[in-house]
Amino acid sequence: MHTVRQRYGGNLIHTYAGPTVLLHSPQVMHMFKGCRREDTSPHIYAVAQAAYRSMLMSRQDQSIVLLGSSGSGKTTCCQHLIQYLATIAGSTGKVFSVEKWQALYTILEAFGNSSTSMNGNATRFSQIVSLDFDQAGQVASASIQTMLLEKLRVTKRPANEATFNVFYYLLSGADNALRKATPLAEAVASCSLVLQPEEKQKAAQQFSKLQAAMKVLGISSDEQKAFWLVLGSIYHLGAAGATKAGRKQFARHEWAQKAAYMLGCSLEELSSSVFKHQPKGSLQRSTSFRQGPEEAGLGDGSGTGLLLTALECLEGLASGLYSELFTLLISLLNRYWFTSHIQHSLCSMMLVDTPGFQNPELANQSRGASFEELCHNYTQERLQMLFHERTFTQELERYKEVLAGVPILLPQKSYGLYIGAHNKIHSSHGWGRFEGALLLCLLGPGQGFPLGTWPAGVQFTNGVSVPTGHSPLLRSDKPRHFFLGHSYDTNWVEYDATGWLHYVRQNPAFQNAAALLQDSQKKIISSLFMGRAGTAMVLSGSIAGLEGGSQLALRRATSMRKTFTTGVAAMKKKSLCIQIKLQVDALVDTIKKSKIHFVHCLLPKAEGWSGDPKGLAAQRISSSELDLHGEHCEAGLMQLDVPLLRAQVRGSRLLDALRMYRQGLCSPLGRLAQGCSAGAVADSPLSLQAVEELLESLDLEKSSYHMGLSRVSLLVFLPFPASPLGTCPGLCTAPRPSGLAASAPQGGPLGR
Numbered sequence: 001m002h003t004v005r006q007r008y009g010g011n012l013i014h015t016y017a018g019p020t021v022l023l024h025s026p027q028v029m030h031m032f033k034g035c036r037r038e039d040t041s042p043h044i045y046a047v048a049q050a051a052y053r054s055m056l057m058s059r060q061d062q063s064i065v066l067l068g069s070s071g072s073g074k075t076t077c078c079q080h081l082i083q084y085l086a087t088i089a090g091s092t093g094k095v096f097s098v099e100k101w102q103a104l105y106t107i108l109e110a111f112g113n114s115s116t117s118m119n120g121n122a123t124r125f126s127q128i129v130s131l132d133f134d135q136a137g138q139v140a141s142a143s144i145q146t147m148l149l150e151k152l153r154v155t156k157r158p159a160n161e162a163t164f165n166v167f168y169y170l171l172s173g174a175d176n177a178l179r180k181a182t183p184l185a186e187a188v189a190s191c192s193l194v195l196q197p198e199e200k201q202k203a204a205q206q207f208s209k210l211q212a213a214m215k216v217l218g219i220s221s222d223e224q225k226a227f228w229l230v231l232g233s234i235y236h237l238g239a240a241g242a243t244k245a246g247r248k249q250f251a252r253h254e255w256a257q258k259a260a261y262m263l264g265c266s267l268e269e270l271s272s273s274v275f276k277h278q279p280k281g282s283l284q285r286s287t288s289f290r291q292g293p294e295e296a297g298l299g300d301g302s303g304t305g306l307l308l309t310a311l312e313c314l315e316g317l318a319s320g321l322y323s324e325l326f327t328l329l330i331s332l333l334n335r336y337w338f339t340s341h342i343q344h345s346l347c348s349m350m351l352v353d354t355p356g357f358q359n360p361e362l363a364n365q366s367r368g369a370s371f372e373e374l375c376h377n378y379t380q381e382r383l384q385m386l387f388h389e390r391t392f393t394q395e396l397e398r399y400k401e402v403l404a405g406v407p408i409l410l411p412q413k414s415y416g417l418y419i420g421a422h423n424k425i426h427s428s429h430g431w432g433r434f435e436g437a438l439l440l441c442l443l444g445p446g447q448g449f450p451l452g453t454w455p456a457g458v459q460f461t462n463g464v465s466v467p468t469g470h471s472p473l474l475r476s477d478k479p480r481h482f483f484l485g486h487s488y489d490t491n492w493v494e495y496d497a498t499g500w501l502h503y504v505r506q507n508p509a510f511q512n513a514a515a516l517l518q519d520s521q522k523k524i525i526s527s528l529f530m531g532r533a534g535t536a537m538v539l540s541g542s543i544a545g546l547e548g549g550s551q552l553a554l555r556r557a558t559s560m561r562k563t564f565t566t567g568v569a570a571m572k573k574k575s576l577c578i579q580i581k582l583q584v585d586a587l588v589d590t591i592k593k594s595k596i597h598f599v600h601c602l603l604p605k606a607e608g609w610s611g612d613p614k615g616l617a618a619q620r621i622s623s624s625e626l627d628l629h630g631e632h633c634e635a636g637l638m639q640l641d642v643p644l645l646r647a648q649v650r651g652s653r654l655l656d657a658l659r660m661y662r663q664g665l666c667s668p669l670g671r672l673a674q675g676c677s678a679g680a681v682a683d684s685p686l687s688l689q690a691v692e693e694l695l696e697s698l699d700l701e702k703s704s705y706h707m708g709l710s711r712v713s714l715l716v717f718l719p720f721p722a723s724p725l726g727t728c729p730g731l732c733t734a735p736r737p738s739g740l741a742a743s744a745p746q747g748g749p750l751g752r
């Protein structure tokens with residue numbers, strides 16, 4: 001029998017396997033309600049509570065940023081955070097019930113998730129879910145902005161990975177009426193080749209769930225039908241394929257004809273949207289885009305060709321259609337959330353969930369990582385950089401005077417990112433000028449760090465010196481492959497740069513998708529897409545969900561648009577690579593204006609690690625960790641991969657943060673201790689005043705501390721008298737509630 005140990009409210013709870021202890025339930029939520037951060041032990045509800053309380057006390061926007069590897073539980077945590085806030089804060093007019101949030105995630109998971117080698121239901125886009133709170137601390141409105149959708153997944157993806165869930169749901173779940181209304185019969189028949197019977201049954205159930213969720217969030221049956229038509233047309237375009245040589249055209253016209261019918265246009269119109277405006281030229285390869293990249297290839301993988309192949313044109317339109325559909329979906333979801341009480345919102349809580357670190361090797365895959373995976377890793381790195389800035393740099397800056405003379409070892413910045421754009425990568429390094437330029441424009445510009453030196457001759461930078469024999473960028477012995485050391489070299493990812501030139505060029509067919517939908521002869525399609533066109537869709541294809549609603553939502557949208565429209569960005573935004581960087585800039589700029597709470601999610605186990613300690617991933621971590629391979633521990637019923645966990649903890653710089661904490665920084669109580677340990681209290685009247693100000697800035701009640709001449713004493717908190725969770729098995733006590741009720745703060749709404 002295994003013992004599960006869990007701390008709640010500073011009290012260790014013991015329970016035994018047998019009676020199930022729910023870590024996430026309304027009962028547990030109420031244990032955290034109203035608590036202060038220092039009263040609670042680590043739990044995702046504690047983070048939600050701390051952010052909520054901080055927002056009520058300071059009236060400052062808050063954000064909760066989730067970091068970690070793919071499959072480490074970020075989206076799951078995000079859902080728990082929303083459920084906590086929706087339950088504890090409540091909403092005006094009961095508009096924002098937990099059921100409605102569940103409906104939102106059902107829809108997002110259908111259209112934005114897919115099965116990857118690292119996660120059976122991986123998020124393939126980045127999102128900011130914002131809750132706007134009113135004077136009473138209740139949710140008054142909400143909105144969602146999405147960016148970095150992996151739209152090319154509809155046309156090409158790593159071998160053995162799936163496209164977006166919704167395709168499988170639709171093709172498995174469409175009933176007779178829907179099949180009659182949309183010519184999906186052939187598509188449904190061919191889908192049965194892809195899915196096993198039990199998978200098909202599950203997908204069909206998910207389709208019913210999706211339809212119900214769309215109804216709950218106000219998406220009408222006509223609107224839904226428009227969605228199924230566009231999805232069906234994308235599927236048929238894939239089956240139509242494109243010619244291998246000669247004139248650029250569809251390979252199988254009968255499928256293209258069906259796609260045109262579903263889109264409400266003629267075959268000629270569809271054909272010209274896909275292939276027109278393309279310079280004539282010889283075609284190198286072509287096949288159906290439903291194959292993997294290895295099979296499909298990308299015309300000019302050598303980096304020398306400049307013409308788009310017929311297949312690339314087709315990929316452009318199909319991914320453009322999906323991108324437009326996703327943008328519309330987000331717009332419709334926001335339409336629902338904005339319906340009520342929009343004028344009264346005062347502060348926002350932003351929940352940031354992005355696809356986690358991708359490393360095919362962790363899933364025992366021998367392929368190199370793709371460009372899309374680089375983009376997700378880049379986003380994670382930028383968020384980690386933000387963590388570094390907020391946790392270390394700004395904290396030290398804040399207490400610079402107090403800490404004068406106190407030795408603080410600041411962890412170095414991750415240098416995997418900062419490749420100087422102004423340096424040239426020569427072809428002698430094994431990968432082409434274009435791929436080098438691509439990497440540089442994605443990872444480098446404007447970072448403003450001084451130059452370092454890369455031993456192999458390429459100059460790049462990290463803001464600190466590169467340790468001898470180490471480089472964040474290494475050549476692979478495979479052609480057009482390279483390694484990038486993410487998370488301070490704890491997560492080496494091998495990339496395959498074949499065909500990356502594709503991403504520095506505009507694909508006109510992608511741009512044609514919007515016009516095709518707006519000009520559709522099918523009213524249910526054209527009215528929907530025409531209706532949403534305009535200023536709200538300015539960044540269509542990049543950021544979705546910029547419609548106005550509450551003042552706070554408008555402010556966020558304006559801030560994001562600004563990132564795209566000012567300075568150098570405005571001139572270069574036509575480059576797809578720059579667009580990716582700008583999307584991440586917009587994400588980071590938006591949350592930077594708020595108080596940020598970070599949640600680091602850790603992957604407990606990975607196929608590519610635990611099974612083979614001598615695997616490539618293991619060989620590329622430092623020797624001190626190599627010694628510990630094979631060390632696994634059992635916690636409860638789960639096998640943990642200790643070396644993998646250790647690498648993640650190192651990569652997230654959590655230990656450095658804890659060290660800072662021990663030195664007296666990084667938390668209200670820590671800051672208090674720091675005031676004492678630095679000897680600041682008795683040194684001078686000025687220091688004394690600084691400590692007083694410090695204490696005032698913390699939300700500690702005056703009665704909970706005593707300030708003397710040389711030290712500050714914290715008064716011992718009294719234990720909480722009774723448990724409200726008598727019915728919850730295994731939980732014997734609860735955290736001490738603070739004097740301030742979370743949903744009804746003392747001293748007036750949103751105030752002290």
Ligand SMILES: Nc1ncnc2c1ncn2[C@@H]1O[C@H](COP(=O)(O)OP(=O)(O)OP(=O)(O)O)[C@@H](O)[C@H]1O
Nearest residue numbers: 069070071072073074075076119121122123355356
């Ligand atoms: N605390 C947990 N305990 C057990 N399983 C969990 C926990 N959190 C998440 N999971 C499971 O792990 C899987 C991956 O979770 P999730 O999709 O939330 O990860 P993620 O970090 O968002 O991944 P990605 O970055 O790929 O989107 C899911 O099947 C989920 O049910």
